[in-house]
Amino acid sequence: MLAAHDVALAYAGRAVLDACSIEIAPGEALVLSGENGSGKTTLLRVLAGLERPDAGRLWFDGAPIEAGSFPRAVRRALQYVPTHPYLFSTSVRANLDYGLRAHRIDPDERRRRTNAAIEWARLQPVVDTPPQQLSAGEKQRIATARAWVLAPRVVLFDEPTSNLDRASRAQVVALISELCAGHTAVLIVAHDRELIELAGARRLNLAHGRVQAPDAHAEN
Amino acid sequence: MDLLEPTRDALYRLASLDPALWQIVAVSMRVSLIALALVTPLAVVTGFALAMYRFPGRRLLIVLLQSLLAFPTVVIGLLLYLLLSRRGPLGAWQLLFTQEAMIVGQVIIAFPIISAFTLAAVQAADPRLHETARLLGATELRAALSVLREVRFALIAAVTSGFGRVVSEVGCALMVGGNIAGLTRNIPTAIALETSKGAFTEGIALGIVLMVLALAVNVVLALTQGGGRGTPSIDAAWYRG
Numbered sequence A: 001m002l003a004a005h006d007v008a009l010a011y012a013g014r015a016v017l018d019a020c021s022i023e024i025a026p027g028e029a030l031v032l033s034g035e036n037g038s039g040k041t042t043l044l045r046v047l048a049g050l051e052r053p054d055a056g057r058l059w060f061d062g063a064p065i066e067a068g069s070f071p072r073a074v075r076r077a078l079q080y081v082p083t084h085p086y087l088f089s090t091s092v093r094a095n096l097d098y099g100l101r102a103h104r105i106d107p108d109e110r111r112r113r114t115n116a117a118i119e120w121a122r123l124q125p126v127v128d129t130p131p132q133q134l135s136a137g138e139k140q141r142i143a144t145a146r147a148w149v150l151a152p153r154v155v156l157f158d159e160p161t162s163n164l165d166r167a168s169r170a171q172v173v174a175l176i177s178e179l180c181a182g183h184t185a186v187l188i189v190a191h192d193r194e195l196i197e198l199a200g201a202r203r204l205n206l207a208h209g210r211v212q213a214p215d216a217h218a219e220n
Numbered sequence B: 001m002d003l004l005e006p007t008r009d010a011l012y013r014l015a016s017l018d019p020a021l022w023q024i025v026a027v028s029m030r031v032s033l034i035a036l037a038l039v040t041p042l043a044v045v046t047g048f049a050l051a052m053y054r055f056p057g058r059r060l061l062i063v064l065l066q067s068l069l070a071f072p073t074v075v076i077g078l079l080l081y082l083l084l085s086r087r088g089p090l091g092a093w094q095l096l097f098t099q100e101a102m103i104v105g106q107v108i109i110a111f112p113i114i115s116a117f118t119l120a121a122v123q124a125a126d127p128r129l130h131e132t133a134r135l136l137g138a139t140e141l142r143a144a145l146s147v148l149r150e151v152r153f154a155l156i157a158a159v160t161s162g163f164g165r166v167v168s169e170v171g172c173a174l175m176v177g178g179n180i181a182g183l184t185r186n187i188p189t190a191i192a193l194e195t196s197k198g199a200f201t202e203g204i205a206l207g208i209v210l211m212v213l214a215l216a217v218n219v220v221l222a223l224t225q226g227g228g229r230g231t232p233s234i235d236a237a238w239y240r241g
Helices: A040-047 A072-077 A092-102 A107-120 A136-148 A166-181 A214-219 B004-015 B019-052 B058-069 B073-084 B099-124 B127-135 B140-150 B152-168 B171-177 B187-196 B200-228 B236-240
Strands: A002-011 A014-024 A029-033 A055-060 A063-065 A078-081 A154-158 A185-189 A202-207 A210-212
Touching: A002 A040, A014 A029, A014 A040, A014 A055, A014 A185, A014 A210, A029 A040, A040 A078, A040 A154, A040 A185, A072 A078, A078 A136, A092 A107, A092 A136, A107 A136, A136 A154, A136 A166, A166 A185, A202 A214, B004 B200, B019 B058, B019 B099, B019 B140, B019 B152, B019 B187, B019 B200, B058 B099, B073 B099, B073 B171, B099 B152, B099 B171, B127 B140, B140 B152, B152 B187, B152 B200, B171 B187, B187 B200
Parallel strands: A029 A185, A029 A202, A078 A154, A154 A185
Antiparallel strands: A002 A014, A002 A055, A055 A063, A202 A210
């Protein structure tokens, strides 16, 4: 479904990704680990279309896609939740509704899906709280629900539980597990043991600018 | 000099709705509000584009914009006068000594202020904001409007600063408006004229109006910002159906 082939990207002459390839199949759960600075976030940003690689190609459902000009259907099907997601200062509901409105979903359906997202991510206690006053865990759950509400086919998570307390971490892991159970493909960059050990997830490692199986990394 | 008597007379003239006095206020408000309505969209788009996009000549434009901030209004008035005077390149338009000429002058004066404030506000905005909007499927236009919405309080401050500048400037209005009673005499030109004649009552009355205007603009700004902080702006009831 989503693939990157031989992607290379360098910052200030330093190669971050070097002929890096990865494929995510429909409904698949992938956990990507790697040392700090190994390029995990960069890879996710390339896959999300936020960074244009120096070389290599991205593919979605077998068709090539270009960073910065993803077709609307791909933009909706492929969501990215960063480590520190940005919430618009409007309201929790408006944040959940933003993507639906951008994709011109009709108002009744938007209302129905927004309410479903609130229920799914168990956001009822914070739904009337101004976004600026939410905790990091609550923001992460809202960002996850904001992606979920668009019914994406693949969601990229960048260290979704870093800097969260134990309770918030459990809540975010539960949401991601539910996403996986709902046959949404996920690629998670994680150091968190609970995420790394996500049931049924394929584990990968990023080292020397390339994605490798964990065993291959151990041999290096 | 006794200030008490002219101040008392000034308050009396304001309270008695002296038509000559309030007509001057009306000219000021009409000219300044039309100028702001015309310049604000253009200035905001310019400031936003300079903050968000990289293109050749961008740095030069920013330097030019910042230089225009310190440009004396009387020089803007002089240049406009030369352009609009009968023998000037735009003399055929017959705009000199009209409210339209004053509006053009105020547009030129307000443009760099509103643009520079917008530029600073958008540059200071969280870089994840535009990215998030695009990731969620927003078009470039919708993402831009989302950014402007997030920095709306800074934009309101930009527009009110522009208003404060144009409503109180005297140099350009005097040169291209001509201070014609009932037509182009506005608050600052009237104050300058009456003070030069030694007639302080009208000057003080108009000065009070200017100060009340400045205060009102700042109160509106403070109330808007106070109300916006952390207040969900979208009606929750709509989502509940």
